Amino acid sequence: MEPIIETRNLTRRFGGLVAVNEMNLAIERGEVRGLIGPNGSGKTTLINLISGVYEPTSGDVLFNGKSIAGWSPNRIANYGLLRSFQVPRLFGSMSVMENMLIARFADFRLDYRKDYDGATEKAQQLLEMAELDPLRDKPAKILSGGQKALLQIVRGFMVDNISVYLLDEPFAGVNVVVKETIMKVIEQMRQAGVTFLLVSHEMASVRRMCSRVTVMAQGARIAEGSMEEVAANPQVIDAYLGGKK
Amino acid sequence: MQKRWAHLKNANYLLAGLIVIGLAIAPAWLGDYAKHIVILSLYYVIMAASWNLLAGYTGQFSLAHQSFAALGGYASGLLILYFKVPLVVGFLAAIVTTMLTGYFLGRLVLKMRGIYLAVATWAFSESFRLTIAAAYTYTRGDQGLPVPPLFQSLNPIWYYYLFLALTVVLLLVMYLVLKSPIGSFLRAIKDDELAAMALGVDTVKWKLFIMTFASTIAGIAGFFYAHYIVILSPVMLSFNEIGKIVIMVVFGGLGTFVGPLIGAPVIVILSELMRDLAEWNMVFYSLCVIVIMRTYREGIASLARRVLERFGMRRKIALANDKPTP
Numbered sequence: 145m146e147p148i149i150e151t152r153n154l155t156r157r158f159g160g161l162v163a164v165n166e167m168n169l170a171i172e173r174g175e176v177r178g179l180i181g182p183n184g185s186g187k188t189t190l191i192n193l194i195s196g197v198y199e200p201t202s203g204d205v206l207f208n209g210k211s212i213a214g215w216s217p218n219r220i221a222n223y224g225l226l227r228s229f230q231v232p233r234l235f236g237s238m239s240v241m242e243n244m245l246i247a248r249f250a251d252f253r254l255d256y257r258k259d260y261d262g263a264t265e266k267a268q269q270l271l272e273m274a275e276l277d278p279l280r281d282k283p284a285k286i287l288s289g290g291q292k293a294l295l296q297i298v299r300g301f302m303v304d305n306i307s308v309y310l311l312d313e314p315f316a317g318v319n320v321v322v323k324e325t326i327m328k329v330i331e332q333m334r335q336a337g338v339t340f341l342l343v344s345h346e347m348a349s350v351r352r353m354c355s356r357v358t359v360m361a362q363g364a365r366i367a368e369g370s371m372e373e374v375a376a377n378p379q380v381i382d383a384y385l386g387g388k389k
Numbered sequence: 390m391q392k393r394w395a396h397l398k399n400a401n402y403l404l405a406g407l408i409v410i411g412l413a414i415a416p417a418w419l420g421d422y423a424k425h426i427v428i429l430s431l432y433y434v435i436m437a438a439s440w441n442l443l444a445g446y447t448g449q450f451s452l453a454h455q456s457f458a459a460l461g462g463y464a465s466g467l468l469i470l471y472f473k474v475p476l477v478v479g480f481l482a483a484i485v486t487t488m489l490t491g492y493f494l495g496r497l498v499l500k501m502r503g504i505y506l507a508v509a510t511w512a513f514s515e516s517f518r519l520t521i522a523a524a525y526t527y528t529r530g531d532q533g534l535p536v537p538p539l540f541q542s543l544n545p546i547w548y549y550y551l552f553l554a555l556t557v558v559l560l561l562v563m564y565l566v567l568k569s570p571i572g573s574f575l576r577a578i579k580d581d582e583l584a585a586m587a588l589g590v591d592t593v594k595w596k597l598f599i600m601t602f603a604s605t606i607a608g609i610a611g612f613f614y615a616h617y618i619v620i621l622s623p624v625m626l627s628f629n630e631i632g633k634i635v636i637m638v639v640f641g642g643l644g645t646f647v648g649p650l651i652g653a654p655v656i657v658i659l660s661e662l663m664r665d666l667a668e669w670n671m672v673f674y675s676l677c678v679i680v681i682m683r684t685y686r687e688g689i690a691s692l693a694r695r696v697l698e699r700f701g702m703r704r705k706i707a708l709a710n711d712k713p714t715p
């Protein structure tokens with residue numbers, strides 16, 4: 145079966161710096177793929193490239209076998225490829241519920257009204273799953289850091305046709321309880337058929353969630369396999385210990 | 390929580406209905422001058438409410454909004470004067486030119502935000518003003534362009550009802566747009582444009598839409614205003630004019646639906662009361678804006694709502710005391 149997401153020699157330069165360098169990645173349908181690597185190794189840039197926030201300098205991105213390089217982020221999202229941000233980006237002046245609904249109706253159609261009740265119900269279920277439902281009418285800007293991270297993630301599931309979700313450090317700065325909740329949500333959505341790319345520094349969570357892990361260093365893939373395999377890889381050890389030169 | 394909000398919302402509809410009915414029967418007691426003040430207020434309600442779509446909801450602080458009212462007026466006035474077209478053609482011309490120009494301006498400032506957008510739109514309206522002034526052989530510049538009235542009768546009552554109907558219709562259209570997901574898209578663009586795109590909101594499309602839409606509304610208002618005051622001059626394009634609109638919206642409440650509806654009449658009436666002060670007027674308003682920005686940034690509308698809500702809450706508590714719940 146063809147991979148749902150594939151990058152081919154994907155490269156992005158910022159001036160003299162090559163943030164992502166000839167990156168090749170293939171994610172299978174239904175996977176929760178881990179992506180790890182030292183600080184500055186290009187993980188966020190890779191997500192920005194796949195989700196259309198940056199245009200590649202060279203190389204290609206395939207989604208369901210179709211090239212999406214150069215597409216706008218909104219067009220990519222409309223096709224069911226979503227992403228979250230390392231620092232949660234919410235609509236602060238809008239209520240938690242509105243944050244959810246906007247994701248559902250982002251791909252605007254004039255007959256949006258007929259889906260309204262269903263959408264509100266789905267939002268309510270997701271908010272309950274994330275234990276955010278008591279806050280549904282509060283403006284998003286008053287949420288705590290962990291609640292913001294949670295809302296940002298569950299909001300993506302409001303997109304009706306979501307099939308891939310790129311999560312950039314979903315566990316950064318959240319407490320243990322929220323972390324467990326996020327993992328629970330990811331597992332449930334994986335069972336519902338969503339494919340994930342999970343960028344994280346939390347090795348324990350990556351080990352638990354992902355059967356396959358990709359390791360990046362200096363913009364390129366240096367290893368791939370189970371957590372045990374990559375952890376034993378001398379190049380990986382070197383990248384983490386030798387780190388930034 | 391949910392119930393109380395619904396109750397407030399119904400109260401709002403009721404209040405809006407009462408105000409419209411009140412305005413509809415008011416001419417029985419109003420003199421011509423008072424009618425004129427109401428007409429002027431209604432014109433500025435449309436201008437302020439449509440500018441609020443850009444600045445208050447989308448975060449696009451445009452300083453070109455007044456030029457679209459002028460454009461609507463001039464498009465119709467010039468066609469009628471030089472080509473003797475019927476009024477309805479002038480009206481359609483006002484719509485089409487402001488729509489196209491609004492779209493063009495939207496394209497121009499698509500990548501801009503904040504102060505850059507403000508400066509670019511200011512430059513746009515200033516060059517338009519200078520063009521009108523410089524092309525005085527056609528536009529008659531500061532001398533003013535005569536525009537035919539809409540009605541034969543000199544009685545302002547016809548304009549009064551015309552502007553009342555126009556305001557109701559345009560406000561309703563704006564309300565429906567804001568209540569649809571489009572309203573959320575606009576606020577999302579203001580809050581975090583990248584996050585909106587990442588969820589699939591076509592921010593380019595909606596920014597162009599709202600600039601075109603708001604400009605067309607200003608053009609329609611400008612058309613009727615021009616045919617009401619029957620003489621057009623570049624004064625309609627001056628910085629003072631947009632300044633007044635900004636003050637109305639900020640005073641009433643930036644980014645709230647009722648804000649401009651309160652702000653516009655208040656400022657129109659105040660300017661009439663202080664007409665003798667001439668230019669000092671603007672100084673007074675500017676000071677007002679500074680005071681509001683420092684003390685109550687959300688404007689009078691939010692203050693009023695908060696008071697109402699407090700009142701609603703007190704009632705609820707009182708009820709709860711009457712009948713203790715298990």
Ligand SMILES: Nc1ncnc2c1ncn2[C@@H]1O[C@H](COP(=O)(O)OP(=O)(O)OP(=O)(O)O)[C@@H](O)[C@H]1O
Pocket residue numbers: 158161162163181182183184185186187188189190230
């Ligand atoms: N917009 C940009 N302009 C210039 N340089 C950039 C830009 N974005 C990223 N970089 C650089 O590209 C490199 C990769 O950054 P990136 O954020 O992708 O790393 P990362 O693996 O996500 O790191 P972290 O683990 O700290 O989040 C870094 O050296 C960074 O400074």
Ligand SMILES: [Mg+2]
Pocket residue numbers: 187188189230312
């Ligand atoms: Mg990163």
